[in-house]
Amino acid sequence: MDNITEVIKRRYNRTAMFYDWMDFMISDSVRKDALSMAKGKVLEVGVGTGKNLSLYPSRCKITGIDFSKEMLKRARDKAKKLNLSVELLEMDAQKMDFDDNTFDTVVSTCVFCSVPDPVKGLEEVKRVCKPNGQIILLEHVRSANPAIGKVMDFLNPITLKMVGSNINRETVGNVNKAGISLKEVADVGKTKILKLIIAEPEGFKEQKCH
Numbered sequence: 001m002d003n004i005t006e007v008i009k010r011r012y013n014r015t016a017m018f019y020d021w022m023d024f025m026i027s028d029s030v031r032k033d034a035l036s037m038a039k040g041k042v043l044e045v046g047v048g049t050g051k052n053l054s055l056y057p058s059r060c061k062i063t064g065i066d067f068s069k070e071m072l073k074r075a076r077d078k079a080k081k082l083n084l085s086v087e088l089l090e091m092d093a094q095k096m097d098f099d100d101n102t103f104d105t106v107v108s109t110c111v112f113c114s115v116p117d118p119v120k121g122l123e124e125v126k127r128v129c130k131p132n133g134q135i136i137l138l139e140h141v142r143s144a145n146p147a148i149g150k151v152m153d154f155l156n157p158i159t160l161k162m163v164g165s166n167i168n169r170e171t172v173g174n175v176n177k178a179g180i181s182l183k184e185v186a187d188v189g190k191t192k193i194l195k196l197i198i199a200e201p202e203g204f205k206e207q208k209c210h
């Protein structure tokens, strides 16, 4: 897995230059709605170029991590330009340096499509989130429509090779596998591919959906 992690990291270092220009997956208003639930000490996993940083409620104290130096560099530039007080750290989501139960809210947007071992990353999310904390994930997933799902499987090697992102991840299932308790899974938009997943670390409940 260490090798795959290095490969994906390199792909994001390469993609960083174009990322803001080519990213059209989530609008700022969708991001802002999801982030409106964040409070207290917030960890954003896979902060990327920092697209969410200016959209958090002012009550939040934000720490962002990413394993790509180049994505982080852009997030740091953005934070400086916008005069935002955030902590941005180079760190692998699969092996975080934080103590258990550190954060009130853990956020990710379009990240668990890329984390090489998503279940391990989500287990880390569970570990660093306080037991009464909240996990907010805005993630695209494999379509539940069998034909579209198959097309996504077919195209996946291309997106993985070009950008580092899998378009056919079963992220809700991965949240279940990590032992995180799902509170709500909502479709964002009509495609049923983008999901808003609200969860908490404790009180594991398996939810069968995509």
Ligand SMILES: C[S@@+](CC[C@H](N)C(=O)[O-])C[C@H]1O[C@@H](n2cnc3c(N)ncnc32)[C@H](O)[C@@H]1O
Binding pocket: 008, 009, 012, 023, 045, 046, 047, 048, 049, 050, 051, 052, 065, 066, 067, 068, 071, 091, 092, 093, 094, 108, 109, 110, 111, 114, 115, 116, 121, 165
């Ligand atoms: C598709 S981008 C999303 C960036 C940002 N969250 C957004 O919404 O624009 C995925 C991000 O996750 C980061 N990432 C993927 N796997 C990671 C890992 N294991 N640890 C830390 N960051 C990771 C990538 O470097 C990249 O910045």
